[in-house]
Amino acid sequence: MATAAATDVVKFHLSLNSSNLHKSIAFYRILFAVEPAKVRDDYAKFEVAEPPLIMSLVPVAPTAGGTLNHVGLRVTDSEQLVGMQARLEQAGYATQREEGVECCYSKQTKFWVTDPDRTLWELYVLHGVVFD
Numbered sequence: 452m453a454t455a456a457a458t459d460v461v462k463f464h465l466s467l468n469s470s471n472l473h474k475s476i477a478f479y480r481i482l483f484a485v486e487p488a489k490v491r492d493d494y495a496k497f498e499v500a501e502p503p504l505i506m507s508l509v510p511v512a513p514t515a516g517g518t519l520n521h522v523g524l525r526v527t528d529s530e531q532l533v534g535m536q537a538r539l540e541q542a543g544y545a546t547q548r549e550e551g552v553e554c555c556y557s558k559q560t561k562f563w564v565t566d567p568d569r570t571l572w573e574l575y576v577l578h579g580v581v582f583d
Contacts, residue, residue: 461531462503464523464573468511469495475508489556496555507555523573529560532576536562556581 469475476487476495488498495508509520526532536546548562561575 459527460503461527462498462505462525464505464507464525464575466507466509466520466522466573468514468518468520469508470510470512472508472510479506479508491556494555519570521571521573523575526574526576529576532560532562532574535574536564539564551578553581 467475472495476490479497480486483497483499485497485499487495489496493510497504497506499506505525507520511520526535536548539546544564546562546564548560550560552559552561554561557580558578559575560578561573564572564574566572
């Protein structure tokens with residue numbers, strides 16, 4: 452299960468496509484001065500305390516749109532998540548909810564929404580860590 456420290460603060464989430472996962476891990480290890488929280492053949496994640504950031508790397512060649520895969524926020528509880536989704540839907544934005552899914556080697560409830568410039572946002576609450 453997730454520890455309290457992993458879920459007690461709202462954190463910005465950024466996912467980047469990486470043409471070379473190993474080189475990207477090395478770069479961000481230096482930039483953030485922390486070891487990655489997870490490294491798999493198809494995924495890496497950094498959890499940075501200051502600024503409160505979760506950054507994942509996905510081994511996908513950057514597209515014409517650049518390296519950005521999606522951005523997101525990990526919120527502290529389901530109430531926050533439901534409130535955000537309700538506000539967006541009431542304003543006319545389409546969302547796609549996923550309940551208790553396994554994603555990025557963890558269990559989450561989330562929803563996805565696209566902003567007016569077509570940036571994909573993932574908003575989620577973490578329920579626990581999935582181990583190999």
